Structure formats: C-alpha cells, structure tokens
Amino acid sequence: MANSDKRIIKTERLIKKTFIDLLVQKDLSKITIKEICNIALISKSTFYDHYEDKYALLHVLINEYAEQFQLEVHTRLNLTNSDNDNALQILTHIIQSVSAHNKQLSVLLRESKGADGLETKLRNTLIAEATTFLSSNHENKKFSNEFLVKMYTEITLASLQFALMNYDNSDLLQQQTQFIDMLQKNILLNI
Numbered sequence: 001m002a003n004s005d006k007r008i009i010k011t012e013r014l015i016k017k018t019f020i021d022l023l024v025q026k027d028l029s030k031i032t033i034k035e036i037c038n039i040a041l042i043s044k045s046t047f048y049d050h051y052e053d054k055y056a057l058l059h060v061l062i063n064e065y066a067e068q069f070q071l072e073v074h075t076r077l078n079l080t081n082s083d084n085d086n087a088l089q090i091l092t093h094i095i096q097s098v099s100a101h102n103k104q105l106s107v108l109l110r111e112s113k114g115a116d117g118l119e120t121k122l123r124n125t126l127i128a129e130a131t132t133f134l135s136s137n138h139e140n141k142k143f144s145n146e147f148l149v150k151m152y153t154e155i156t157l158a159s160l161q162f163a164l165m166n167y168d169n170s171d172l173l174q175q176q177t178q179f180i181d182m183l184q185k186n187i188l189l190n191i
Helices: 006-025 033-040 044-050 054-083 087-099 102-111 118-137 145-165 170-190
Strands: none
Touching: 006 033, 006 044, 006 054, 006 102, 033 044, 054 087, 054 102, 054 118, 102 118, 102 145, 118 145, 145 170
C-alpha cells in the first residue's frame, strides 16, 4: 500500500522535482546528493531515508513514467475497442497526454539507456498493448500482426520523440497531428 503520510509524499515530490530540474541543467554524472539536498532544503539523511542513491531515484522516476504511459496506452486502446476507432487514431491523444510532461520525459529518455531505460520500457509497453489489441481486433489478412505491432510501436515512439523535441511549437505539433491523420486514412484505405 502506498504511503499516505503527507510529509513523506511532500518530501519525495520535492526530491523528484529538484532532481528533474537538475537533470535539465546537467548530466546525471555531474549531479551530487549534496546538491539535491541543498536545493531541496533537506538533509542528506532525509534523502537517504527515501532513496539509496541518485540512481535509485532515477529508477523510481523511470518506473513511474513507464507505469503512467502503460496506463494511458491501455486505457486509450480499450476506449478504441468500445468506440470502433482505429489504434492509430489514439496516437495523437497518447502523445498529447505524455508530452504534457515534456521536460521530465526528455531528461529521463536522455539519462536512461539499456534494458532498464525509459525508451525500452515504453517500447515494451507499446508492443505488449498493441499485440493484445490486435489479437482481438485484427481482421485484415494483408499484414501480419507482428508487422503491424512493430510499425505501430516505431511510429508511436518517433511521434513521441518529435512531440517532446517540438513541444513549444504549436504549428509543428498541428502539422504532426495532420500528418498522423493523413497516414491513418491512407493505411485504412489500403489494409
């Protein structure tokens, strides 16, 4: 069960925010626990009450964002089932929802690589959710589910990266939405 002590929640939130703010400014290797504590106005012992080290904190943040992403994708795909929409139609909604956290996601994607990295977790989520979705909703025989899952995953990740890099340019984001809509219509006509 999650801890409901408001002081603990507030302290953890402050540590996470301070850590993300520092990651925006510099690489993980340059950040010290002392620096996090000085900016957050907490003692080192308070930090260590919550996290083993800065890598454990990074791991917690990656897992939180990966879980939020999984929930968002799962929810959107389930809505797609009930509304008779296409999986690509929800791509724009997922990207808008996730890119609302552009600063945090950008630094977490930059700082976390490998099997436990955020991009890997996002990719695995997309593969699992798209596989489940297509196994119960795929009627076309032109392309295999495996191919469609991989294409959907890579299109979604590329679109997410684009949105994160261009979050402050509404014109480019609008063009991205139009492009995805056009892509979706052409795919639906030809599958």
